[in-house]
Amino acid sequence: MKKHSILGQALAATMLLSMQAGASAQQKGGDVVIGISQAPPSLDAQITSAQASRNVTLHIFETLYARDENAKPVPELAEGVTISPDGKTYVFPIRKGVKFHNGKELDANDVVASLERYRKIGASLALVSAIDSIKATGPHEVTITLKQVQATFLDNLSSPRAPLAIYPASEAAKEAGKIEIIGTGPYKFVEYKPDSHVKLARFDGYVPNPNGTGRDGFAGKKEAFLDTVTFRFMPEGGARTAALESGQIQFNETADGPTAKRLGSDPRFAIHKVVPFGLQVIKFNHAEAPGNDKNFRLAVQAALNMDDIMSIAYSDINQIDPSWLYPGAPFYSTAGSAKYNKADLAEAKALLAKSSYKGGKTTFIVDNLRANVDTATVLQERLKEIGINVDISIADWPTVSKIGFTPQGWTFWTHGFGIEPFEGPASVMAPWVNGLSQQAKDPVIDELAAALGSEMDEAKRKALFDRFQTHMYDNAVAMKAGNYGVFQISTAKLKNFKPYRIPRMWGVWLER
Amino acid sequence: MASFMIRRIASAILVLALVSLMSFALIWLVPGDTAAAFLDASATPEQVAALRTALGLDKALPLQMAEWYGRVLSGDLGQSVLLNRSVAGALLERLPVTLSLASFALAIAIALGVPAGVAAAVFHNRWPDQLFMTTALLGLSVPDFWLGLVMVLVFAVSLGWLPSGGFTAFGSDPLGWLKTVILPASTLGLVQVGFIARMARASMLETLNQDFVRTANAKGLSRVYIVLRHGLPNAMIPILTVIGIVAGALLGGTVIIEQVFSIPGIGRLIVGAIASRDFPVLQGGLLFLAVVYLLINLIVDLLYAVVDPRVRLS
Structure with a gap:
């Protein structure tokens, strides 16, 4: 008892000292x-x-x-x-x-x-x-x-x-x-x-x-x-790093992994991980074959190994997480997640056999951001194993986003959702309402989104979001690969x- | 002289007409609706229609073209959608930055390139010739963005002598301007030194083998006097031509260097316009650079007569 008391007092004293040190360290200026x-x-x-x-x-x-x-x-x-x-x-x-x-x-x-x-x-x-x-x-x-x-x-x-x-x-x-x-x-x-x-x-x-x-x-x-x-x-990025190292800037908003690793061992700098900052989404075009075939989409979903995708696309700064909201969000849910990250090639082949896909070319449109290209490349290699032929088409963001919001010319499209999962369930559902992102209306999503907007009871709203997320997985409306983050570096x-x-x-x- | 100027201006107008036509065509080469490309996916049809009207895209093609030429002739390059201001204003605001950078780079290229080329010719097939020409070849082979990053690592990060990027206007702080442009201008200029040096060497070698140089030598004139007074002026025409080409290349080179060194010039404006599909800026920027390039060529042509009285501009 006495020992606990002394330890407790010592701990309290240490905390008080550190709090005082923290308070006194606050300085105006600079x-x-x-x-x-x-x-x-x-x-x-x-x-x-x-x-x-x-x-x-x-x-x-x-x-x-x-x-x-x-x-x-x-x-x-x-x-x-x-x-x-x-x-x-x-x-x-x-x-x-x-x-x-x-x-x-x-x-x-x-x-x-x-x-x-x-x-x-x-x-x-x-x-x-x-x-x-x-x-x-x-x-x-x-x-x-x-x-x-x-x-x-x-x-x-x-x-x-x-x-x-x-x-x-x-x-x-x-x-x-x-x-x-x-x-x-x-x-x-x-x-x-x-x-x-x-x-x-x-x-x-x-x-x-x-x-x-x-x-x-x-x-x-x-x-x-x-x-x-x-x-x-x-x-x-190189110019930002050089400016930080030479003291011209005190904070770099975004740095790559190797730079963060290198400067992490330098006491002059502090590395900050902003995780999650976004989630990597892989969309299907439901307006065209084979993306309009549910079994095709489910086959792709079953085949993918999200660990592989995220560890290559966002090395050292990713989370494998099935939810379409970020951890800690009030409506965070794992509903439907049994179908996430299965990496089951046998099941994928069985589903593909039930689909209308007969080995034709599919098109993966992707902008020139390295992580998005990596995502497309890993998916391409993985789907080759179940007999899906993926052609990757790379262009700049304005061109890709232009094509991706039309019903022709693409099968897959990947990019990040950053602010939507942060904003909450309505923002996560909004891109799929009226078939905006999948290019074909989905009455279930439209109904769930409308209900979420008018339902004031929080528990019921959470249940609606759970149903939405389950629907996303059960129908492979689109796939979430995982959460990614960004490295920020400041002067120590x-x-x-x-x-x-x-x-x-x-x-x-x-x-x- | 007058007829020369008239001919040059007429050909410049023809070139500008073609460049402006190509600039105008840009907006039609992009797949899909250009107005929609400006807006994100959540834009309503009304917002797209409003932007189409603002850009004049709802009018017939011949009418759009006539309006484009009408505006350009009156000096109006249109409104930037992204910057929410006039294209001409945005270009003029950045012009001093790019011009001061390119001019400084040109000065470095000339100051190093011409003496190196002359020295190589004077010491033909001896060690200075080998040294300067090998260095020139090295300079020509190095990509400017790589050289820029190496210079930043050495002079900004390791030695801490110069800033790694940014820009200070000459008017507000001349020393600050010098500090901010020295690395990017050196990067741009050093890559071009070899080009000027090689041409200066070749031209000087040809001149130094002329009869009048042999006569000057026979008269017992000093070697330095012969090279500087008789050799160099007679070798200047090809060197001037190369300097004109280099000046144009430097303007193009600023597009990359302004990105690497975070310099707010015209190059960066154009790169930003490409990335954001800000067509008015892109069209205006291309036309503007074409005008500057033509002006440089005109100045070079006029300088031919200045350095060599035998050249008759008529």
Whole structure:
């Protein structure tokens, strides 16, 4: 007993000391330059769904609701919400005392103007399609009425894909891409040099969410310690690595495995694994033979060894996981997973024999991203063993995505889903609704997606998603190979960094 | 002189007309609906139709072509869909970056290439000749992107003398500009040194075997004076031609080097436009580069008369 007590005291003392060390280590000041692979197409957050834009804009702008660390919607600029019993009216009290970067205080008119602008020119209009009206019902209160019940409405409001960012009303009146970059976030816009960089500076008038207890996804308490954050556009991976090693940048947004391995043994750098960052999907074209044959699709699904695919395509940074949502997500499920990663050639041959496939050529379209080409190549070799002839056709992304959304010219197509599984079940189901991704309508999916949208009971919604996932496996609508991640590398002087969907520069500081 | 200029300008207009036709045709060479290529898969038919109207793709082909030429002649290269601004504005904004980089690279190529070629000719078949020509061949054989990465590893990562990338405008900080362009310009320029050196050597060798050089030698003039005063000016016409070609190649080379060194120039703009299918930028960028290339050629032609009074531009 005494021994336990001493040990406990020692442990408590150690924890206290380390907490104090952590607290005292927080330092304001310093400049961080982040090397990112693509330039943001726009900093008008509402009109673009590009990852490169999110990296920057989510430091500048905030939303009524935002996703927490597990992607659950939580209040950010709203204090909360009251939903009417019929599920159609949402009343949002807006936080008081929140300042825009131009000094203006946030009020209900700014929220109304911003959301109305999104309804006109937002990049993901589906997010706000259920809205009937948006009204300021008080200086700090906004009431949104929906045309019909939409269970995912708070998910939509908090989506980071093309964020429903809140602008000052004066900016929200402007056309797409013509706004002054003014938000309420912890960093304010300084300058944008096309093809070069975007520079942000700490907003000392930032009012953190009083309900936030710490860094929590895109929400929570956002404390900015750095003086400036610069996002430098560096398309070449080698150039980003060289810049990091020579001290020109302090953070590399994405590095390859060998580079991460090499710099991992160098004490000057810290390696951060963002896993999962996306899931690798292999699509079938259901509009054309042989992809329109369920037995053919099931044969392919039974044959594939996902360990082989993921270990080659995403060496050192993958997860073998059957769920169409990421681990930790509220609706995470293994439903239907008995058919995942079977690698059973005998079963595959039996299924193929039952199909209409008679040895003709199939076409695998793929863009020139190395991991996608690797996925196609491993699949090609594997399917050769059961007698399926796969021809790989490589082109750049715009060309491939153009073909992949038409009903002719392809059998297989692979790429990543990044933001969809993070956003939640509705976003994962959406690509298959109306046959968008498989090029042939699937009434079961359409029905399940509609039911998910109108069902307010969480347990029932989870059951609906389980049914969707089971349907995906039972019919091999498409295949999930696994989850993949990205390596990020920072200077070891950057403290308290935690990987997430974007390289968050709040809650971190530079050790001097 | 006047008739020469008129002939050159007329041929330049013809070339530009062909280039602009090819630029215009780009939009029709892409499979499928160009407007849809801009938008992601979730775009509604209304959004696609609105973009088709904005790009003028809903009009008849002859009308589109007439409008394209009309706009180009009035200096309007259209609006970039992705950048949400005028193509001409985007090009002009990046022009100083690319021009300063290419000019510096050209200066390096000339400053090293011409003396190396002259020295190789003067010391024909002796060790300086072998040394310079072997080095020139090596330079010609090295891909510029590889040389760029090696230079970054040596001078930025290992020695820490120079930045590994980025760009500082000359106007805001001349020393910073020098630091940021020295590696990319050296990369571009060194690859071209061999080309200029080989031509300078061949041209000088031919000149140094002429009768007037033999006469100058017989008169007892110094070797240096003969080479610099009589030899080099007479050997300049082929060297100038090569310099003109190199200047054009350097403009093309910036497309790769701007990517490697993260420099916000025209090359990077065009690469970005290809990747994002921003056709107005691509069309305008091609036309713009063609104009610059033609201007370089015109300047080289005019310089022939400056360096060699025997050349009659008429």
